[in-house]
Amino acid sequence: MIERVVPSNPGAFQQAFEAWAADQHGAGVLRKAGAREVYQAMWDSFAAWCLGQSPVVRIHTVDQRDLHAFQSARYGRKATDQSLSPRYALRLMRLIERVLAHHAERTGSRPNRAPADWVRAHPHVRYAESERADPPPEVLTPQEARLLLAHLWAARPRPGQDPAALASLPWQEIRNRASVALQLGAGLAPSDVRALTLASPVMNGVGPQARTWKLRVPANGTIRARETPVAPWAAELLHHWLHVREAARVGGEFLFPSTRTGKPWLADSQYQCARKVLEAAGVGSRGGAGGSFRLRHTFALRQLRRGSRPEMVARWMGVAPAEMKRYDRVVPGPETVV
Template sequence: MPAGLTLSLFDDAPPPRHAAVFKEAFEAWLADQRGSGLLRREGSIAVYEDMWEAFAAWCLGQSPVVALPSLDLADLQAFQAARFGRKTSDLSLTPRYALRLMRLIDRVLRHHASRNEAPLNTAAADWIKASPEMRYADAAHADPLPDYLSVGEARQLIAFLSAARPRPGASRDALAAMTWQEVRNRASVALQLGAGLTPGDVRALTLESVIAHAGRVSERPWKLLVPGNGNSPARETPIAPWAAELLQHWLTVRADAGITGLFIFPSTRTGKQWQKPSQYECAKRVLEEAGMDSREGGSFRLRHTFALRQLRRGTSPQQVAAWLGIEAAKMKRYERVLPGVIDVV
């Protein structure tokens, strides 16, 4: 509000009323997105909730309060400026995060206006137009280069993972001492590197996902049917032979342990689905035990290594994209790093 203007009585309205508008606007938009099937992943929903909560907290903390209907370009510029000066690891400082947040605000504003038959507030859309460096933050050339394992790291990890299955010269005592959870953890990480799976894919796999017939080796899995989700369709992906052998061993351990249910990698003997926090910690522990460092990107480095390996072998970007369950256009990020990759396993 321009300096020098006096506040009206309505500007002194209790903050709870404004807070209710922010909450109702977001929850109505979210319910509509869920109902139409456009937003299903709980992880994505949590990110949007955190984004909106931070934005609403800033608006409600201003004096006078920044009300949703009167939100303007200057408010959004002030909000973005307030994000700076925080810890350097704060994702809200990145152009891609800022763009994603502004798009969220714009969508909620549009939904709120339509739902209440009110004038459309284009403040967020105006902010994007006025910020060209943010406007193209999600362009292919702006994508961060994928992090991947070096040849030595990949070989080291494969050797560590494979030690969980019977091999010539392997210590039977060491294998017998491993719990079924330890074998599960290593087999699940093996599929991230050997089949290009995401952590979510790993948790969603069922026994029906395993394809063993018509393969080169009798009864050994050779490809997976990965269930679809709200962001990608169901797909097939091949399994590297070493990972397939470990998966085959895990299925034997799973049966011997009397584990029930349909999920390949359950969290309990009764077959309960593996949850994200637990699976993340287990994968992290496997990588640490294998001697891998804790760089950002976590186990997604394994999926990126799979993609680069396939491209190095001459597989078309379109085919690799189909195996990964992503759009072919997103393969450009791998093509940008591929010339510098001497070899990947």
């Protein structure tokens, strides 16, 4: 039995864990009896240590020195649950890494690499579970993809559609669906969506028939500037959004601004808008509080299954080629792609 150490005034630490746990539960990862309690106890021990330091270690300032001090402080405790073993240390660091990564995505802050760097610096911990693999990336099922595409496509003109129904959609709704379409159809992270400008779409022709075939994604945070292809169905919705944007006289240089005057789209607002799109499509419950990470993973999986080189997919997504290894266990075998 793991003893739960409840931190005083947990604040941001508890909020970060609860948001992560909600996403994991919605994705079916934390549905086993007692699983959430185990992770909660592990996280609480870390939060209690951080908040017990002088000065207090804040969730957005955790670094390798803090993690080393935290692990060192655990030695000397009486533990009958093997909580000081390398395998437990690895599980704890992976939990800290995932909660901090989820917190960064949700708040639009820079990802914290300290937990991963700490694990790499301690080989006896890093390879403690070499015979076991991490859970595969969470992706949309074929049925979920079809539901989401049907919902997104309903926001663009098509034969047999009631014009009045389309006209009733506010420009913000078209923006929201187009931005979600690019997360799934171009592998964009939420921060990428907010960084896009009117110069980002690259057209494959001129005139009324021209369509976007790739995007120039500006550098943002730790992600370098890059180019990524756009699925044709997503390009169609983007094309419609550009018309709606012009007709609504939305200003500014951002492709997806927050206001009609062109103000940038803040992280929390965009996060909530993406969540509402997924919920309206009928796939939000599995994704918990947003689930946009599944869209990006689905893009990567689709490209790999179509034969794209992992190095190329990594370049499109703005990540290190080594990160493509996480898809090795889910790439084999046929599956419907979008």
